[in-house]
Amino acid sequence: MNGTCGKRTTQARGADAGGIEGIGAEKLNKDTTERAPMIITISGTPGSGKSTIARMLAERLGYAHRSAGEFMREMAKKRNRTLAELADVARTDSSIDEEIDQRTIEYARREDNFVIDSRLGWYFIPKAGKAPLRILLMVGEEVAAQRIYGAKRPEEKENTSLEETRKHTRLRLASEKERYRNSYGVDYTDPANHDIVIDTSARGPEQVVKEILAAMEKKGFYTKSRSGK
Numbered sequence: 001m002n003g004t005c006g007k008r009t010t011q012a013r014g015a016d017a018g019g020i021e022g023i024g025a026e027k028l029n030k031d032t033t034e035r036a037p038m039i040i041t042i043s044g045t046p047g048s049g050k051s052t053i054a055r056m057l058a059e060r061l062g063y064a065h066r067s068a069g070e071f072m073r074e075m076a077k078k079r080n081r082t083l084a085e086l087a088d089v090a091r092t093d094s095s096i097d098e099e100i101d102q103r104t105i106e107y108a109r110r111e112d113n114f115v116i117d118s119r120l121g122w123y124f125i126p127k128a129g130k131a132p133l134r135i136l137l138m139v140g141e142e143v144a145a146q147r148i149y150g151a152k153r154p155e156e157k158e159n160t161s162l163e164e165t166r167k168h169t170r171l172r173l174a175s176e177k178e179r180y181r182n183s184y185g186v187d188y189t190d191p192a193n194h195d196i197v198i199d200t201s202a203r204g205p206e207q208v209v210k211e212i213l214a215a216m217e218k219k220g221f222y223t224k225s226r227s228g229k
Contacts, residue, residue, distance in 0.1 A: 037112035038063075038221070039130050041121035043188050044137035046169050047144025049200050049208065053137065054117035056209045061115070061222070066107060068118035071100045084158050084168055091179055108132075119188045120180060133221060135212060136194035140201040145169050195219075 040057065044050035051067055058065035075096065076086040090096040101124050104116065108128035116125075122134040139147075148156070149165040159165040180186055191197045196215045200208050216222035 039108060039112060039125055039132040040115045040135065041125060041132045042115060042117045042135045042137065043119050043122055043194065044117070044200075045139055045144065045189060046172055047147045048137035048139040049147070049205055050117040050137050052205050053200075053208050053212075054115045056205055057212060058115040060209060060213065061113075064111065064114040066114055066116040066118075068100050068104060068116065068121065071103055072096075075099065082157055083153075084156065084172065087172060087175060091175060094183065097179070097183060119176065120184070120186070122193060123184060123186055123188070133196075133216070134194040135196045135198070136189070136191060137208070138189070138197065138199045138201075140199075141166070141170065143201045 040061075040063070042050045042054045042057070051069055054067065055065050057063075072086065073083060076083050079086060079089075081089070086096065100118075101120070104118060104121055104124045105128045107114075107116075108125045108130050112130075118124075122132060125132045145162060145166040148169055149159055149162045152159075156168075158168050177187060177189065180188055186193065196212060198208055198211055203211070213222055
């Protein structure tokens with residue numbers, strides 16, 4: 001990821017990469033006065049801003065916002081562990097991921113028109129019979145560490161300095177990728193698994209949201225006149 005830091009690249013993927021045209025766009029792209037029901041998944045590496053951007057995008061579209069990270073934080077609090085400690089436990093205790101996965105699937109079965117920030121939402125929501133628009137946010141390692149350390153989340157007590165945050169962020173990413181690869185055989189950071197890919201290293205949240213909406217509009221998933229915003 002270091003090589004992408006500061007690189008200003010937005011990708012909108014098509015059918016040849018398993019993109020929008022390949023996930024039910026014929027239903028979503030109809031030129032109607034009302035938008036078809038829709039689910040948007042936002043995956044991202046630590047520090048990419050996926051939670052913030054998911055909230056802002058949901059607000060812009062008038063959608064609900066859900067977060068797998070909140071599920072994980074609630075579980076960590078119940079177990080009196082830090083987020084990093086719970087993630088470490090999850091490497092050998094599959095029930096943690098299974099609980100998060102099931103919550104995601106059950107919510108998608110019941111609801112439409114929401115944005116969820118979840119590293120594996122793009123993988124599990126189709127198991128509920130829905131076809132989400134899949135967005136991946138990437139970020140350079142140094143920028144990620146600065147953002148995470150600056151946030152000073154109380155549940156991330158292990159991040160006592162910028163250097164410690166760099167170390168823990170690196171370990172967290174490696175742990176997550178290994179866990180998901182072993183459990184599900186997928187790499188959530190692979191752009192081929194997503195429809196829109198944005199490096200947020202040199203972009204603020206508002207710019208990222210604008211670029212997502214522009215990519216959606218280009219593919220017929222969104223128009224300003226329909227959103228009313």
